[in-house]
Amino acid sequence: MTIADAADAPAAFTVMTPRFSRADITALLRERYGIEGDVWPLASERDLTMGVEASDGRRFVLKIANSAEDPAVVRFQNAAFLHIAHVAPTLPVSRVVETLEEESEFAAFADGREHMVRLLTYLPGDVLANVERTATQVTAIGRLLGELSLALSTFSHPVPGDEILWDMQRAAKLLPLAGSISSPDLRRQVEAILDRFAAEIAPRQASLERQIVHNDFNPSNLLVAADEPGRIVGILDFGDMLEGPRIFDVAVACAYHVPAEGPPLGLAARLLLACHAVHPLAEDEIPLLFDLIATRHAMTIAISEWRAQRHPENAAYVLRNHANAARAIERFAALRREEAVAELEKACRLRA
Template sequence: MCKAATAPAGCAQLMTTEAPVVSLEQAQAAALATYGLAGSLKVLNGERDANFLLRGPQGAFVMKFINPAEAPEVTRFQTEALLHIERHGPHLPVPRVLPALEGAYEPVVRVGGQAYTLRTVSYLDGISQNLGTPSVAMMQQLGSTLAQLNLALRGFEHPAAQRYLLWDVGHAERVKPYLGHLAAEQKPLVSALLERYEHEVKPRLATLRAQVIHNDLNPHNVVLDRATGTHVAAIIDFGDALHAPLVNELGTALSYQFDAHAADPLWQIKAFVGAYNAHVPLLPEELAVLGELIAVRMAMAITIAQWRASLYPDNSAYVLRNLNASWNNLRRLAALPVGALTHSLIAACAPEAP
């Protein structure tokens, strides 16, 4: 999450501001007073907000005490995006925003003398994708669900959707100041990818179709059915949503679906993008840059994670949870023949022969 304003200082402030300090007792009191909810609470991990899972007679909900460094207009943008999806894609498995007793979707609560904006959404039970069993069927379902989510968001506009966000693959060059946090073996490859992106890829993005996108479909934001471990039960966490080229959505999502250990490391990517394309046909100019976006998003993840881990060593295990997989995938991707990824993406989206 980052400020809607285009000021890098605002972005840095949010990325470096500690999450709100809220105890279980304080969260319980806020739940009862604000929503009339009672039940057991559990702390959930989060980089920038204080998050709690509440289970009670009225159901299960996630309470998010929002980082005070986040601009109010960005908070409203995220809430309104969820409400827009509820209206235009009611079948989609995404969280539903719970109104407070007085009707507000973003009530302000006081905790220990500090005022926090609170957003509470329905909890969608399951396990994260990284704990499930990968399959072609799962990838197809995930690609199809993301495409339908993008269709539901088509036409949604909000002033704060134009955000300065460090995680925006459309502005990957913004991570350059943090390259010093990379390991020596990582820096040459990451630097080369960023240079090629800035000079050869980014200028082409400005000509592509754009809309509000989820922008963070990593395996921790994909919830699978707990019983089977294969069925997509939910897409969660819209904290990085923004207005951007539509292909950026796939560049981010597919960067987490590369399988470095498989004989065909692109098998998940091909199943995913083919299913997405069946709902939202990708244009030739989008497919031409998608492979580059996948690679540069991997490079961004490696860089940002190590920078943030240096800021918050006590939370480094959470921040670095994807680092090893991201680096292994990036090295394997870079070792593929030139053009192999792009050719595979095009083939996966081609109409089947009769």
């Protein structure tokens, strides 16, 4: 697939989010799960996600998939939740709630379109993106990413065939979207990063260590304890999960920890060390991280500006990481690649 214009992008990113009324949702909960209660909307990029508080005090998350989403994607995610519950029950991941008919998911209709619906247990906590970041938190994030990737390393399941726009393996295909970037200077930087990925990293992808990965381990998808912000108590949103190089997954997580001041790679190196200690990475892949982190930032700029232009009503949400990504690209441009690679290798004790 070549993402040259809107028609070429994955359909789940171009079709409107599901339109179910509050009455529709409460009826689904009552008829399918025997649950009466209140519901409220939660932020979501392409699906309809609702918080649920049952009359008995239990809390859940109802997820209604975009009509363009392959039902196999929902089954894939549910299978991952079930696997994690079996092999790593202490990981703070939602559990699948079955319907009265013991279904893990089912189809519902709105505006003549079919949507896959499922209910998950609710994870309490504060969204990490909304609290002040600390070095202790970043270490905890790295450790938790290592634990999750270790659990998923034994997960085997047919992977849906639909392409994911946020799949770094296809980053070079986002070059046409860079034309949507409003700043000429930023556009040139993004194009240069994506060109480097295509020339230097894409040819190596087949030889990299692979497994099923979360692919979106960012602060908006992590919860911390309200009374102990250094403790991570929830991992959210497995919607971008895929099979791919594990080093790419680590790069995604590191990308969200480039500070506005101080050493640009200091926090990323801390996260890397903690992750590597739990689930070691292939040592010859670690030098790729600097360019991979930059690639994630370039993807964020290209995708978010393109989507904001197509869906201005959702621009605030899709552009939420744009400023940080643009700043990170500027900070990375001031670094020497050799020194940056050496810093990341030192984090894993690969250099003195």
